[in-house]
Amino acid sequence: MSKSKDYTINPMLGIILKKLRKSKGCTLKEAAGSSFSSAHLSNFEHGKTELSSHLFLELLKNINVSIIEFQRYYENSLTSYNSNQVSNEDISSAHLTGNITKLNNVLSILESNSELDGSKHCKLEIIRIRAIISSINPSRVLPxxxxxxxxxxxxxxxxxxxxxxxxxxxxxxxxxxxxxxxxxxxxxxxxxxxxxxxxxxxxxxxxxxxxxxxxxxxxxxxxxxxxxxxxxxxxxxxxxxxxxxxxxxxxxxxxxxxxxxxxxxxxxxxxxxxxxxxxxxxxxxxxxxxxxxxxxx
Structure with missing residues (x-):
């Protein structure tokens, strides 16, 4: 399958998978099972190749990790690696305690990221934070x-x-x-x-x-x-x-x-x-x- 010139493999998927595999005490062979080779899995963990979606799901099953667990671990890892990433836990905590200063900071990060990310999700996230701020401070009316x-x-x-x-x-x-x-x-x-x-x-x-x-x-x-x-x-x-x-x-x-x-x-x-x-x-x-x-x- 052809790839665009700007296409690059996301190494974070392999890095996180390797951490989870090791945390479960699984060897490369045990994690790969009969679905693909240990060498293929090793290349994936080192960001040298990719896995198709059905092989990735099979891999998660082999190491006893749900897709939800992997996603949560992935999001938390992105937050720790990138100061411009915001965790849902931070947002929920700020919402519960009425910490508008924290929410304003989150909003600033999201609006800055939106200049590069024009996805619907990014736009919805900006609206979500504005809405939470408005619920705490009614003077900040949501447009x-x-x-x-x-x-x-x-x-x-x-x-x-x-x-x-x-x-x-x-x-x-x-x-x-x-x-x-x-x-x-x-x-x-x-x-x-x-x-x-x-x-x-x-x-x-x-x-x-x-x-x-x-x-x-x-x-x-x-x-x-x-x-x-x-x-x-x-x-x-x-x-x-x-x-x-x-x-x-x-x-x-x-x-x-x-x-x-x-x-x-x-x-x-x-x-x-x-x-x-x-x-x-x-x-x-x-x-x-x-x-x-x-x-x-």
């Missing part, structure tokens, strides 16, 4: 053009993947309520196969919880209750303990907003459990909201 691009991208999806689900969850407060309801229904379309994947279930629950909280905040109680019933029907697993706790909190918050003042005790109990578990950033978010409720009396 209408960004909202339109984001909405258009999400509405044309036939299958929602992990990135798309997370994107809606982090940007949900920037949409008008009607658009958000439409996008949420589109995301939860039962005809899809990707949202049922175990690897996507966690982020799906988190996103539904974010949207539910936003609906409650804006007195969209019927819409919020539909999401509560959705989570009840899919039966959030016990291994998602934080999400189960936030689900209980949001359900009690809806009850409180509908006039059940005894629900305040449930809200406080959720806060106490988070503090007991050492989840102080999350507990602080709940504490501020509970204080607001008490001051409304």
């Amino acid at each position: 209408k053009e960004d909202i339109y691009q984001l909405k258009s991208y999400l509405l044309q999806l036939e299958e929602w993947g992990r990135y798309d689900i997370s994107l809606l969850g982090q940007c949900c407060t920037n949409f008008d309520l009607g658009s958000l309801a439409i996008l949420t229904d589109h995301m939860l379309n039962p005809c899809q196969s990707t949202i049922t994947l175990e690897s996507n279930q966690h982020i799906l629950v988190q996103t539904v919880l974010n949207i539910m909280a936003f609906f409650i905040e804006n007195k969209q109680y019927e819409r919020a209750n539909r999401l509560i019933n959705y989570l009840k029907n899919i039966k959030v697993g016990e291994h998602y303990m934080l999400e189960k706790l936030i689900f209980i909190y949001n359900s009690a918050k809806l009850d409180y907003k509908l006039g059940d003042k005894s629900a305040l005790k449930v809200l406080e109990k959720c806060e106490n459990i988070l503090e007991f578990c050492g989840c102080f950033d999350n507990a602080n978010v709940l504490s501020k909201e509970i204080t607001t409720f008490k001051n409304e009396k």
Whole structure:
């Protein structure tokens, strides 16, 4: 197959694969198996040749590494090698703690990178960070053009993947309520196969919880209750303990907003459990909201 003159092999794939192979205690022969030669694998690890996609997937299976694990390791490695790479963990942490200084720095890096990278993903990442900043500081209004691009991208999806689900969850407060309801229904379309994947279930629950909280905040109680019933029907697993706790909190918050003042005790109990578990950033978010409720009396 012909290659363009500017084409170069990405050595990072082989470097990372070699680290993972060795971490699993696998020899070249054990990793290659019967699919290809040890020499071919060695050349790949040293950036001298490539592997076809089906051989690469076979290789990952042979060393007991999932494609998701490899991608996460790859992204973390890029971040450590390149100061202009930003990890999702950094973004999520800055979002939770309201660290706008950090988010502004991330945005600056992305906007700088966009001069060389004109991909749709890069454009969406810039909009995502702007949207997160806007949710923390409402004076930083997300441009209408960004909202339109984001909405258009999400509405044309036939299958929602992990990135798309997370994107809606982090940007949900920037949409008008009607658009958000439409996008949420589109995301939860039962005809899809990707949202049922175990690897996507966690982020799906988190996103539904974010949207539910936003609906409650804006007195969209019927819409919020539909999401509560959705989570009840899919039966959030016990291994998602934080999400189960936030689900209980949001359900009690809806009850409180509908006039059940005894629900305040449930809200406080959720806060106490988070503090007991050492989840102080999350507990602080709940504490501020509970204080607001008490001051409304």
